[in-house]
Amino acid sequence: MPHTKARRGYLSSTFTCLCPRCREGKLFKNPLKLTYKGNMEMNRVCTVCGQPTEIEVGFYYGTGYVSYALTVAMSVVTLLIFWMTVGLSAQDKRFFVWVGLNAALLIILQPWIMRLSRSIWISWFVKYDPEWETDLLPETTA
Numbered sequence: 001m002p003h004t005k006a007r008r009g010y011l012s013s014t015f016t017c018l019c020p021r022c023r024e025g026k027l028f029k030n031p032l033k034l035t036y037k038g039n040m041e042m043n044r045v046c047t048v049c050g051q052p053t054e055i056e057v058g059f060y061y062g063t064g065y066v067s068y069a070l071t072v073a074m075s076v077v078t079l080l081i082f083w084m085t086v087g088l089s090a091q092d093k094r095f096f097v098w099v100g101l102n103a104a105l106l107i108i109l110q111p112w113i114m115r116l117s118r119s120i121w122i123s124w125f126v127k128y129d130p131e132w133e134t135d136l137l138p139e140t141t142a
């Protein structure tokens with residue numbers, strides 16, 4: 001089957017919250033906003049290939065672990081950046097400046113982290129199907 005469109009990679013489709021099966025359809029109904037309202041509304045099925053986004057009831061309960069891991073990883077990165085640019089010392093309160101800045105950053109990024117967590121989570125259960133246009137949807141247990 002020849003494809004005219006360039007195929008998206010795993011990372012770019014996951015980070016932009018696209019359907020893991022076709023890498024074309026959007027998982028979420030609304031564009032990302034800084035307000036919490038409407039950010040987590042998902043399309044029930046992928047608007048492009050029909051892949052259900054909630055594979056079973058409570059499918060996304062496990063995303064708490066993903067967002068926790070993302071939060072920890074981002075905190076490590078901001079600490080390293082802070083350490084290399086501002087520096088850390090036991091003699092002053094620079095560490096607490098980082099704690100405050102990091103907390104503010106994580107709060108601002110929370111809607112994005114929550115969406116990314118779901119996108120990563122579903123990408124572990126739904127495999128990319130290069131022939132999604134012709135293949136039938138696999139049987140789901142939902």
Ligand SMILES: [Zn+2]
Nearest residue numbers: 019022046049
């Ligand atoms: Zn799709």
